Amino acid sequence: xxxxxxxxxxxxxxxxxxxxxxxxxxxxxxxxxxxxxxxxxxxxxxxxxxxxxxxxxxxxxxxxxxxxxxxxxxxxxxxxxxxxxxxxxxxxxxxxxxxxxxxxxxxxxxxxxxxxxxxxxxxxxxxxxxxxxxxxxxxxxxxxxxxxxxxxxxxxxxxxxxxxxxxxxxxxxxxxxxxxxxxxxxxxxxxxxxxxxxxxxxxxxxxxxxxxxxxxxxxxxxxxxxxxxxxxxxxxxxxxxxxxxxxxxxxxxxxxxxxxxxxxxxxxxxxxxxxxxxxxxxxxxxxxxxxxxxxx
Amino acid sequence: xxxxxxxxxxxxxxxxxxxxxxxxxxxxxxxxxxxxxxxxxxxxxxxxxxxxxxxxxxxxxxxxxxxxxxxxxxxxxxxxxxxxxxxxxxxxxxxxxxxxxxxxxxxxxxxxxxxxxxxxxxxxxxxxxxxxxxxxxxxxxxxxxxxxxxxxxxxxxxxxxxxxxxxxxxxxxxxxxxxxxxxxxxxxxxxxxxxxxxxxxxxxxxxxxxxxxxxxxxxxxxxxxxxxxxxxxxxxxxxxxxxxxxxxxxxxxxxxxxxxxxxxxxxxxxxxxxxxxxxxxxxxxxxxxxxxxxxxxxxxxxxxxxxxxxxxxxxxxxxxxxxxxxxxxxxxxxxxxxxxxxxxxxxxxxxxxxxxxxxxxxxxxxxxxxxxxxxx
Numbered sequence: 252x253x254x255x256x257x258x259x260x261x262x263x264x265x266x267x268x269x270x271x272x273x274x275x276x277x278x279x280x281x282x283x284x285x286x287x288x289x290x291x292x293x294x295x296x297x298x299x300x301x302x303x304x305x306x307x308x309x310x311x312x313x314x315x316x317x318x319x320x321x322x323x324x325x326x327x328x329x330x331x332x333x334x335x336x337x338x339x340x341x342x343x344x345x346x347x348x349x350x351x352x353x354x355x356x357x358x359x360x361x362x363x364x365x366x367x368x369x370x371x372x373x374x375x376x377x378x379x380x381x382x383x384x385x386x387x388x389x390x391x392x393x394x395x396x397x398x399x400x401x402x403x404x405x406x407x408x409x410x411x412x413x414x415x416x417x418x419x420x421x422x423x424x425x426x427x428x429x430x431x432x433x434x435x436x437x438x439x440x441x442x443x444x445x446x447x448x449x450x451x452x453x454x455x456x457x458x459x460x461x462x463x464x465x466x467x468x469x470x471x472x473x474x475x476x477x478x479x480x481x482x483x484x485x486x487x488x489x490x491x492x493x494x495x496x497x498x499x500x501x502x503x504x505x506x507x508x509x510x511x512x513x514x515x516x517x518x519x520x521x522x523x524x525x526x527x528x529x530x531x532x533x534x535x536x537x538x539x540x541x542x543x544x545x546x547x
Numbered sequence: 548x549x550x551x552x553x554x555x556x557x558x559x560x561x562x563x564x565x566x567x568x569x570x571x572x573x574x575x576x577x578x579x580x581x582x583x584x585x586x587x588x589x590x591x592x593x594x595x596x597x598x599x600x601x602x603x604x605x606x607x608x609x610x611x612x613x614x615x616x617x618x619x620x621x622x623x624x625x626x627x628x629x630x631x632x633x634x635x636x637x638x639x640x641x642x643x644x645x646x647x648x649x650x651x652x653x654x655x656x657x658x659x660x661x662x663x664x665x666x667x668x669x670x671x672x673x674x675x676x677x678x679x680x681x682x683x684x685x686x687x688x689x690x691x692x693x694x695x696x697x698x699x700x701x702x703x704x705x706x707x708x709x710x711x712x713x714x715x716x717x718x719x720x721x722x723x724x725x726x727x728x729x730x731x732x733x734x735x736x737x738x739x740x741x742x743x744x745x746x747x748x749x750x751x752x753x754x755x756x757x758x759x760x761x762x763x764x765x766x767x768x769x770x771x772x773x774x775x776x777x778x779x780x781x782x783x784x785x786x787x788x789x790x791x792x793x794x795x796x797x798x799x800x801x802x803x804x805x806x807x808x809x810x811x812x813x814x815x816x817x818x819x820x821x822x823x824x825x826x827x828x829x830x831x832x833x834x835x836x837x838x839x840x841x842x843x844x845x846x847x848x849x850x851x852x853x854x855x856x857x858x859x860x861x862x863x864x865x866x867x868x869x870x871x872x873x874x875x876x877x878x879x880x881x882x883x884x885x886x887x888x889x890x891x892x893x894x895x896x897x898x899x900x901x902x903x904x905x906x907x908x909x910x911x912x913x914x915x916x917x918x919x920x921x922x923x
Contacts, residue, residue, distance in 0.1 A: 437632035440599050441693075446620035446649035459636035 296320065296516040303511050319512035323520060327513055329500045336517055338490070339497035345408050346483075346493055347476045347524075350415040355468045357416065358423020359461060363453050365424070366431040367439045377428060383421030388481050391418065399486060406488030414486055415476045422475075423468050430464040431457065466532050473528050494521045549610035549623075549700035549733050550575050551596070556605035558591055558757075565591050567757040568605070573750075576731045580744040582780070583754035589737045592754075593703050596735060598622050609700055620649075625694035626703040629710060631686045633678035633693075640665075640674040643692045650697075664696045684715045691726070704736040708743065720746060741781050745769070753777050772913060775920035778842050787848070789883025790917070791817075791841040793834040800831060802841055802909075807881025808863040808902045820858040820910050831914070831923065839923060842913035845877065848889035850897070851904040858910025865902045880905060 291308055297315040298306070306313075325335035364370070365377050395414055396405070404410030434457070442452045483493040492500075498521045502514045551573040558566040566588045573579050581589035594600040596607055598619035607614050614622050625646075633642050640661050641648070647657045665671045668688045678686060687707065694702055707723075708716045724747055727734060738744055744751050745765045752762045753776075761773035772778035778786045791802040794816065801818040819831075851861045867886060870877040876896040879886040880903075889905055897903035914923040 435630050435632060437628040437630050438634065440597075441626065441628060441632035442634070442645075443599065444597060444619045444624065444626050445646035445693075447645075451649065456634050456636070 292515050292519060295512055296519055298512050300508070300510060300512060319510070319516040320520070322510070323501070323513045323517035327501055327510075327517065329497050330504060336494055336497055336501065336520055339492055339494040340520065342408060342487075342491060342497075343477060343493040343495070343524075346411045346415065347473055350412045350419065350476045351469055351472045353412070354416045354419035354423045354472050355465060357420055358425075358427045358468060359458065359465070360453065361420070361424040362427025362429075362431045363457055365428050367434075367436065367452070367457070368449060377424075380421050380424050383418075384425055386421075388418075392481070392485055395482075396486065406486065406491060408487070408491050411482060411487055411491070411493070414482050415472075415479070418482075419472050419475060423472060426464055426468045426471070427461070430461070434460065470528060470532050474525050477525050550608075551577075551579075551701055551733055551735065552606075552608040552611075553592070553596070554606040554608065556592070556595060556607060557603045558588070558595060558600070559603045565757050566595075569757075569759055571752055571759065571762060573733060573735075576733055578727050578734045578736065578747055578749045580748035580751045581735065581737045581754060582739065582741060582744040582751050584739055584780075586756075587754040588757040589739075589754050590705060593626075593705055593735060593737050596701070597624055597626050597703050623700040624703055625697055625699040625701075626705065627690045627694050627707045629706040631678075631690040631710075633686060633689055635678050637677075638674065639670065639676050639678070639681070639689050639692075642678065642689055643696050646693065646697050660696050661692075664692045667695065668692050683711050684719065687711060687719055691723075695726075695730075700733065702732055702734045704734065706738055707736075709738070709740070723747060741783070745781070753780060770911070771922070772842070773922055775840065775842070775915045778913060778915070782844055784845055784877065784888050786913070787843045787845065787883070787887045788915075789841040789843065789885075789887060791839050791883070791914075793831065793837055793839055795835055800835075802839070804841060804862075804882065805884040806862055807865045810865065812881070812884065815862055817860045817862070817907065817909060834923065838917050840915040840917050840920075841883070842915055843887070843907060843909075844911070845888040845890040846875075847908040847911045848880070848882075848887065849906050849908075850891050850895040851906040855906060856908070856910075859906045859908050861904050861906055863902055863904050866897045866899055869896060869899055871896070 287309075294309070294311055295303060296319055297312040297317075299314070299316060299318065302313060323336055325337045326333060327335045329336070329339070361380070365373050395417075399405045399410045399414070402410070402413075404413060438456060439452055442456055447455065477493075478495065479493065480495045480499065483496045484499075487493060487496065498517050501517050551571075553569050553571040556566055556569045557564065569588075569592060571579065581592060583589050591600065595602050598614065598617060602615050609622060609624070634645065637645065640658075643664060644657045644661045647660060652660070661674070662671070665674055668691060670685065670688050670692065673681060673685060673689070678689065681689065690707070704723075708719055711719060720743055727747075736743075736747060745768075748765050750762060750764050751768050753760045753768065755776055761768055761777045763771075763773075768777060768781055772781065772786070775788065779788070789804050791804045794801060794803050796816050796818070799818045799821070801816050803814045803816055805812050806815040851859075855861065862882070864880040864882050864887075867879040867881065869879075871893060873893075875890045876893045878889045878891055878897060880889050881887075882905075891897070915921065916923055
């Protein structure tokens, strides 16, 4: 549809041309504005401390070096611990991977039960869950801390996984519910008559139709959990902290000369996994969307 | 193959009664069509038979066994859905075989059954495809294959042809009929298309607002509709309803009907056939002097020929609009104080504006009570 729109004949009056040039200028300006911090980040991460002190902020590194990356990864001191960001990176992986998998799986199951196996009060349950997605992080901190303490999971990685699964459930349920509500009910009726039960219908028929929404949910949940700072800072003790908290500590508590290149490299390391997930899963996402649209 | 009995079945949603006591009894191998407008409860009834919804009151028996509370998969039924409901991620072969797979039929046996059904429906070359790669008619066949493969006692069809284009619909209709003749299975078929109902059914149940209006073979529904609702629902163009008054003139029972001829309306006496046919109702005499509704199908109003069949009465009426349909021409004539449709042969078609003579076949007419709409 967009191609047919752009194929429309254009007006070539000087006024229209000026408007178009103005439009592109404006767009270029915005693009520059958004890309500059990233440029500074990347350029600085490859510089030596000397070059940072003498050169300009925006200049490209003269002799690119990976020293800062190495330091940030496994030598930088976070508090008194000088093992770099690596252990915290793996902490984040250990939180995000089960957190994403569990919340996505449960969300899919919820969405299925709420739309295709409707029970009395399904709408109320859904309404309450929806309400959960409007709750700000800060509101659940105290009750969550009490719950974790009660369960004996305070300060552990598993505890943090639980927090993310519970908080994420509202969103994942919403995503899957809205996707499944558009699948025809007759599919489920046909499967019931064919003799399939709840679990079989879910695993054999509904899940195979779900890749597009699974990818959307995984991207969303991974970004949320990986980038989370507040829960990590509140519920994880020392060695169990996620990389976001460690990065903050690295940047804020270094004594002596500020190592900007190490800070920047650390920030990039912390941000890289979400970028990779976007690049990899984004492709599947688009593939899933187009596969769904080829209906006869 | 089996009998199916629907016994005083009621269905209530919250406080609204959707089915108000349905009684239907099907013999082995019957093709029942549930016909009615949307919202009449026909699909609800089908879902109750399938077990996809719970009965509020009454009983459903398949082959004499009460199936209330029996899980759909254990009722030995198969259903074809309006949207076909094919599993989009499975191949055609797996779609057809899924019911057998769920019932743990061994693989070799399953594949043989799928191949047999595919051969019957001529879809063998499609077995490896996904539903998205099929045309509408092919999907329809696969949906039927999925029902046929299990050889169930009762087949349920929920408006299976309404998603097809007109041409394909006629072809598939014929195929369903052939299939029924070949397999002799018991079928319940829901539709709002009266032609489908007439062509397929051994018996039609016409429903309105949760009540069966008439349950009879198609020809009887057409010729002897139980009430004005049925009469108006079946037939295209629909039956004409003419206000009339029962009277006796010269010792003959007849009807006074308003008729427009040469630009003026007048009451015309239409004598009923001498031996008032049974279908016009016994004891019509007691209606003398009362208003009734005369139901006349368009094909029972034709041009008056030289010799009249028994039961035919000639009237003069002015001609309004003419609608040629090819085989027949529909003429709108001034009869009964309104425009009444006559079906005439194109060669006999009168001219617009003229007054012509028409033969009314009162022997095939129906009379209705104006208030209740019931047949007299």
